[in-house]
Amino acid sequence: MILARPVLVWLVGIALLTGCAGSASIFAPRPEPLRLHEVAGEGDAARRASQRLVLQGLASDAEGQTRLARRSYERALQVDANNPFAYLALARQAVESDDGPSALEYLEQAELLLGAEDLRSPRVEPHLAGLRGAALRARGDERGASELLARASELAPSVWDDGQLSAEELR
Amino acid sequence: MPRNARRGRGLLRVLALTIAGVGFFGGFLAAGYFLSLDRSVRARFEGRRFEVPSRVFSTPSILYPGLDWQLVDLRGTLKRLGFREAGQAGRLEPGEYAWGESRARIHLQAFEHPTRSEPARDVVLRLDGSLIQEIRELPSGRELGAVLLEPEPIGAFYGSSREQRELVKLEQLPPHLLDAILAVEDQRFEEHRGIDLRRIAGALLANLRAGAVRQGGSTVTQQLVKNFFLTPERTLRRKFQEAAMALVVEARYDKHEILEAYLNEIYLGQRGPTAIHGVGEAAHVFFGKSARELGVAESALLAAVIQSPNGLSPYREPERAVRRRNLVLEMMEQQGRLDAEVRAKAQAEPLRLAAVTPDPGDARYFLDLLRRQLSDIYDESVLETDGLRIYSTLDRRAQRLAAIALREGLADLEKRYPRLHSEQPARALQGCLVALRPQTGELLALVGGRDYATSQFDRCTQARRQTGSAFKPFAYAAALEPFQGMPAITLANLLDDSPLEISTPSGPWRPENYDKRSHGMVTVRQAIENSFNIATARLARDVGSRRIADLARRTGIQSPLPIVPSLALGVASVAPIEIARAYATFASGGIRPELQSIEDLIDADGHTLDRRKLRFERVMDAGTAYLVTSLLEGVAERGTASALRATGLRGPIAAKTGTTDREQDLWLVGYTPELVVVVWIGFDEPRSLKIPSSVGALPIWRRFVQDMTGGQIRGRFPKPANVDAIEIDPVTRAVALSGCPERQSEYFLAGTAPTSVCGDGSFVPRLPGGGVAERPPDREDDSSGEFFRWLRRHL
Numbered sequence: 001m002i003l004a005r006p007v008l009v010w011l012v013g014i015a016l017l018t019g020c021a022g023s024a025s026i027f028a029p030r031p032e033p034l035r036l037h038e039v040a041g042e043g044d045a046a047r048r049a050s051q052r053l054v055l056q057g058l059a060s061d062a063e064g065q066t067r068l069a070r071r072s073y074e075r076a077l078q079v080d081a082n083n084p085f086a087y088l089a090l091a092r093q094a095v096e097s098d099d100g101p102s103a104l105e106y107l108e109q110a111e112l113l114l115g116a117e118d119l120r121s122p123r124v125e126p127h128l129a130g131l132r133g134a135a136l137r138a139r140g141d142e143r144g145a146s147e148l149l150a151r152a153s154e155l156a157p158s159v160w161d162d163g164q165l166s167a168e169e170l171r
Numbered sequence: 172m173p174r175n176a177r178r179g180r181g182l183l184r185v186l187a188l189t190i191a192g193v194g195f196f197g198g199f200l201a202a203g204y205f206l207s208l209d210r211s212v213r214a215r216f217e218g219r220r221f222e223v224p225s226r227v228f229s230t231p232s233i234l235y236p237g238l239d240w241q242l243v244d245l246r247g248t249l250k251r252l253g254f255r256e257a258g259q260a261g262r263l264e265p266g267e268y269a270w271g272e273s274r275a276r277i278h279l280q281a282f283e284h285p286t287r288s289e290p291a292r293d294v295v296l297r298l299d300g301s302l303i304q305e306i307r308e309l310p311s312g313r314e315l316g317a318v319l320l321e322p323e324p325i326g327a328f329y330g331s332s333r334e335q336r337e338l339v340k341l342e343q344l345p346p347h348l349l350d351a352i353l354a355v356e357d358q359r360f361e362e363h364r365g366i367d368l369r370r371i372a373g374a375l376l377a378n379l380r381a382g383a384v385r386q387g388g389s390t391v392t393q394q395l396v397k398n399f400f401l402t403p404e405r406t407l408r409r410k411f412q413e414a415a416m417a418l419v420v421e422a423r424y425d426k427h428e429i430l431e432a433y434l435n436e437i438y439l440g441q442r443g444p445t446a447i448h449g450v451g452e453a454a455h456v457f458f459g460k461s462a463r464e465l466g467v468a469e470s471a472l473l474a475a476v477i478q479s480p481n482g483l484s485p486y487r488e489p490e491r492a493v494r495r496r497n498l499v500l501e502m503m504e505q506q507g508r509l510d511a512e513v514r515a516k517a518q519a520e521p522l523r524l525a526a527v528t529p530d531p532g533d534a535r536y537f538l539d540l541l542r543r544q545l546s547d548i549y550d551e552s553v554l555e556t557d558g559l560r561i562y563s564t565l566d567r568r569a570q571r572l573a574a575i576a577l578r579e580g581l582a583d584l585e586k587r588y589p590r591l592h593s594e595q596p597a598r599a600l601q602g603c604l605v606a607l608r609p610q611t612g613e614l615l616a617l618v619g620g621r622d623y624a625t626s627q628f629d630r631c632t633q634a635r636r637q638t639g640s641a642f643k644p645f646a647y648a649a650a651l652e653p654f655q656g657m658p659a660i661t662l663a664n665l666l667d668d669s670p671l672e673i674s675t676p677s678g679p680w681r682p683e684n685y686d687k688r689s690h691g692m693v694t695v696r697q698a699i700e701n702s703f704n705i706a707t708a709r710l711a712r713d714v715g716s717r718r719i720a721d722l723a724r725r726t727g728i729q730s731p732l733p734i735v736p737s738l739a740l741g742v743a744s745v746a747p748i749e750i751a752r753a754y755a756t757f758a759s760g761g762i763r764p765e766l767q768s769i770e771d772l773i774d775a776d777g778h779t780l781d782r783r784k785l786r787f788e789r790v791m792d793a794g795t796a797y798l799v800t801s802l803l804e805g806v807a808e809r810g811t812a813s814a815l816r817a818t819g820l821r822g823p824i825a826a827k828t829g830t831t832d833r834e835q836d837l838w839l840v841g842y843t844p845e846l847v848v849v850v851w852i853g854f855d856e857p858r859s860l861k862i863p864s865s866v867g868a869l870p871i872w873r874r875f876v877q878d879m880t881g882g883q884i885r886g887r888f889p890k891p892a893n894v895d896a897i898e899i900d901p902v903t904r905a906v907a908l909s910g911c912p913e914r915q916s917e918y919f920l921a922g923t924a925p926t927s928v929c930g931d932g933s934f935v936p937r938l939p940g941g942g943v944a945e946r947p948p949d950r951e952d953d954s955s956g957e958f959f960r961w962l963r964r965h966l
Contacts, residue, residue, distance in 0.1 A: 115889065
């Protein structure tokens with residue numbers, strides 16, 4: 001029993017260290033925020049086609065052709081109405097055009113579908129937080145906005161430092 | 172001066188004065204006549220020249236790798252769009268396709284739209300059985316992720332004249348089209364001033380020789396005047412008027428304007444009850460392409476048809492039409508408008524016509540709905556004459572399948588139950604089917620009755636019928652939804668289905684089950700899967716009708732809802748489209764979509780007048796919506812709608828049957844992750860069908876969804892993060908740990924799962940009673956000790 005206690009302490013120490021190493025906060029590098037071309041090949045045929053249309057839309061958005069882009073997102077939903085990334089792209093576009101309420105509606109859908117498909121990974125979180133923050137800001141809710149944008153910036157400084165998500169950054 | 176000479180001069184003077192007077196007054200009258208003609212001409216030319224009905228289009232089909240081309244009826248779609256099938260070898264023109272065993276080539280036509288134009292392009296589809304494996308653009312070979320076919324025309328809003336035309340501008344038209352028409356209709360068009368005397372003399376001579384009227388001497392200007400201003404009667408007076416007006420038109424307008432007006436006005440045949448006017452429309456009807464894309468032979472055929480649009484119709488009289496076409500080509504060559512080589516090649520071309528588009532009657536209920544919606548914004552006359560292009564959300568394939576499913580489903584019922592059949596159309600068994608996309612609220616199909624020709628009343632949008640048990644999900648949703656922090660019930664609760672009497676102002680109300688029996692204590696799932704009325708009525712009494720009505724309104728029910736105990740059993744009368752939208756809220760995780768029937772609206776000049784905006788609103792907690800979906804999945808698996816699986820339909824389905832008292836209204840309301848479908852059947856003057864909805868409405872729903880999906884429903888219902896799947900003991904309804912002999916998985920909103928474990932005797936299933944929401948046992952009672960109890964039992 002006398003020997004057992006130090007061994008137990010040693011084991012607990014090892015376990016704690018292993019646990020910390022397993023969590024992302026201390027040792028693991030911060031995950032890069034998701035770009036949608038990375039998931040373009042995932043899912044069934046309809047999802048892949050839908051993703052291609054979302055990417056087309058983002059390319060149009062990046063060129064300033066917002067109506068064409070919007071049409072692509074809507075076509076993406078026609079092919080796969082449950083594609084969360086189409087709603088994410090629509091939310092981004094709504095934020096860009098200062099339409100906070102619409103952006104929040106699209107985000108609701110995106111979050112629901114991401115959760116349902118186990119796609120709500122740490123790589124998507126900065127976008128969800130940042131877009132929600134930007135949508136709240138567009139709606140005039142500065143307090144809620146600042147908190148969420150700060151969180152997005154903390155999670156993905158390379159993208160969210162300027163408080164914006166460009167079409168190219170999401171693509 | 173001799174007297175006779177003086178008298179002679181006097182007579183001459185009188186004669187001269189008379190002539191001058193007659194001349195003056197004649198000139199005055201003629202000037203007045205020409206001025207009045209001028210006024211008429213200007214009024215027509217400078218106002219709106221043509222009545223162009225607004226056209227309605229479906230949503231475009233999208234092709235992509237992995238798509239089942241047979242399931243989506245790609246070849247049928249191409250035919251309906253007017254594509255012509257060509258041989259495998261050789262170059263394809265826009266609007267042509269070639270189909271092989273392992274590859275298909277389609278030369279897509281250009282699609283013009285202010286924001287989403289598509290160029291004409293040649294694509295090749297690599298096929299593997301019924302699947303599209305790959306799509307590449309030719310000649311570049313670039314791989315494409317998705318390709319859009321142009322939207323299909325589904326109808327138009329005609330005025331009283333039922334004229335269909337597509338306006339064209341002269342500069343858009345190929346020169347050979349103008350040459351062909353002028354060669355045969357008015358070869359000296361550029362030279363005359365409205366009347367061609369040489370042509371009149373030539374026609375006169377030819378007619379004298381033939382002893383009958385064989386040739387006309389009218390110029391293009393005269394024909395235009397005749398069509399624009401005059402009646403078709405053949406009198407000398409009308410002929411004189413025609414000539415006079417032609418002179419006025421030529422004096423007032425240049426040749427360019429006159430020819431353009433003629434090309435848009437000229438009558439070129441009939442398609443059903445609709446008159447085809449103008450070369451733009453005729454090019455679409457005959458060749459499935461725009462007039463600017465017409466080849467030489469096609470242009471010559473259009474020119475040939477002008478003489479006798481019905482007698483030379485290429486559909487009815489192909490040989491005569493080709494003979495006349497070849498004559499036109501020869502005249503073009505003789506007049507130096509075409510060289511011999513091109514003429515010979517064009518004459519050798521076979522007649523290649525666009526497939527005849529089937530009558531779009533099946534979409535007429537949808538068109539009526541659009542007209543009603545649009546007439547709130549636009550004057551009726553604008554819709555009939557201003558040539559708007561309305562791009563709708565209607566899915567042509569869904570619409571066709573819906574119409575077939577309803578029509579054949581009703582006919583089948585009448586065959587099985589002859590008492591349902593009536594010889595009088597007004598007393599016939601009726602039905603409706605509406606389908607929409609739950610996430611976006613887009614209306615995909617709407618069939619408001621079994622036959623539009625006999626009844627234009629739309630039972631999906633204009634009728635309000637009692638919903639019966641199809642209303643029950645709103646009662647369960649209200650009970651499962653957290654209210655003041657906690658829901659009235661969880662899916663672990665038992666409900667009491669023993670006889671019940673509720674006093675109401677009109678006396679005691681005793682709900683009964685469909686099987687006239689009571690079933691004692693039942694689970695929530697059993698209650699809804701078997702559509703038990705008594706258990707539901709008791710639950711509704713405890714939850715309160717006002718809360719149920721409030722939830723139903725939030726989801727999109729707009730019809731009046733009486734606050735009475737029988738509300739939960741479907742006593743309210745509601746339009747099927749309202750039910751569709753409300754169920755869409757369950758399907759999309761508590762987010763209510765706005766109904767959408769229009770994508771965008773373009774005016775005749777190509778400007779966007781209106782475009783849809785997807786709109787949603789969260790009106791219910793996602794977890795509650797999911798629990799309702801899960802209950803309705805049970806209805807489709809084990810309950811009153813389990814026959815939905817009878818034909819092998821696979822994949823997630825949530826559904827609810829609805830049969831009203833005396834079986835006057837039969838409903839099947841159901842959804843998949845991508846489609847909400849409502850089927851209602853009954854008589855316009857309510858009378859009993861004496862069959863349940865599982866026999867009446869269900870087969871129609873099943874047929875439609877089976878045909879839409881090919882039997883394999885895609886996707887799954889999204890389970891939100893605030894719902895936990897927990898194993899419970901099916902008997903005690905307590906949490907089942909590893910030692911429990913029986914277990915089943917059940918869903919709970921986070922924090923509402925039972926905290927007792929099976930076998931410890933601490934959990935007694937309770938009922939929601941006394942109008943107070945039952946709360947699961949307090950967590951403090953149990954949760955802290957649960958782990959240790961488990962340890963005690965298992966270690």
